[in-house]
Amino acid sequence: MLRQVALDRRSGVMHLTNQSAVSWYEFVREIVRLVGPRSRRHGAPDLDGRPPAAPAGTTPRQHVLDNAVARMTGMAPMRDFRDPLAELVRVLTA
Amino acid sequence: MRVLVTGAGGQLGHDTVAACERAGDTVIAADRAVVDVTDRDAVLGAITSAQPDAVISTAPPGPRSARARTTPTERCCERHGGAPRRRGVPPRGAHLVHVGTDYVFDGSLDRPYHEWDDTNPRACTA
Numbered sequence: 713m714l715r716q717v718a719l720d721r722r723s724g725v726m727h728l729t730n731q732s733a734v735s736w737y738e739f740v741r742e743i744v745r746l747v748g749p750r751s752r753r754h755g756a757p758d759l760d761g762r763p764p765a766a767p768a769g770t771t772p773r774q775h776v777l778d779n780a781v782a783r784m785t786g787m788a789p790m791r792d793f794r795d796p797l798a799e800l801v802r803v804l805t806a
Numbered sequence: 807m808r809v810l811v812t813g814a815g816g817q818l819g820h821d822t823v824a825a826c827e828r829a830g831d832t833v834i835a836a837d838r839a840v841v842d843v844t845d846r847d848a849v850l851g852a853i854t855s856a857q858p859d860a861v862i863s864t865a866p867p868g869p870r871s872a873r874a875r876t877t878p879t880e881r882c883c884e885r886h887g888g889a890p891r892r893r894g895v896p897p898r899g900a901h902l903v904h905v906g907t908d909y910v911f912d913g914s915l916d917r918p919y920h921e922w923d924d925t926n927p928r929a930c931t932a
Contacts, residue, residue, distance in 0.1 A: 714862050714903055715809070715825050715826050715829060715862070718809060718860035718862055718901055718903045719807060719860075724921075725906075727919070727921055771913075771928075772908070772911050772912055772914075772928065773913035774913050775911055775913050775919065777919050778919060
């Protein structure tokens with residue numbers, strides 16, 4: 713997608729995200745589902761729903777992006793996040 | 807296309823390099839050891855020597871104050887166009903694609919954010 717934006721010499725601000733909104737919790741649940749019986753669960757620190765890398769109080773409550781400019785200018789939408797996530801899990805667990 | 811990818815040592819940069827190479831591009835993959843994107847001279851040197859058609863900036867430029875509207879990479883692309891100026895030859899104009907962050911929004915809206923929504927980061931953003 714980034715390459716296509718460069719090739720087309722598109723300008724301005726553009727949101728480019730995979731399809732389907734998902735919370736961090738749902739995202740992790742999907743990873744666990746994909747990994748299946750091989751997954752091991754460890755006690756998690758109390759992150760209060762925050763991604764671990766973010767300093768306290770800086771994560772937006774919700775930050776779903778609408779790919780409005782891409783859609784309006786005819787760019788094909790990116791895939792549903794579950795597809796590349798499944799590919800990544802396959803690579804990492806191979 | 808001749809493309810310079812900064813942040814090539816990271817996940818996004820690595821995948822961007824791979825995608826460009828699959829497409830047959832000439833790729834200059836620059837990780838932090840090659841180009842420190844917070845160093846204007848380093849960025850200028852990389853763009854001048856590589857003379858790319860495009861710069862894909864995947865490296866986080868580090869915390870940016872509210873007053874800093876551009877990064878060294880952005881300023882170098884604007885000023886130098888990816889090629890040294892020669893007598894009688896206009897600069898070639900490398901196209902810059904810079905990857906930002908959705909943390910520029912404060913998360914107060916109850917709908918997905920559009921590109922034209924007001925930003926209000928809760929902390930310094932990359």
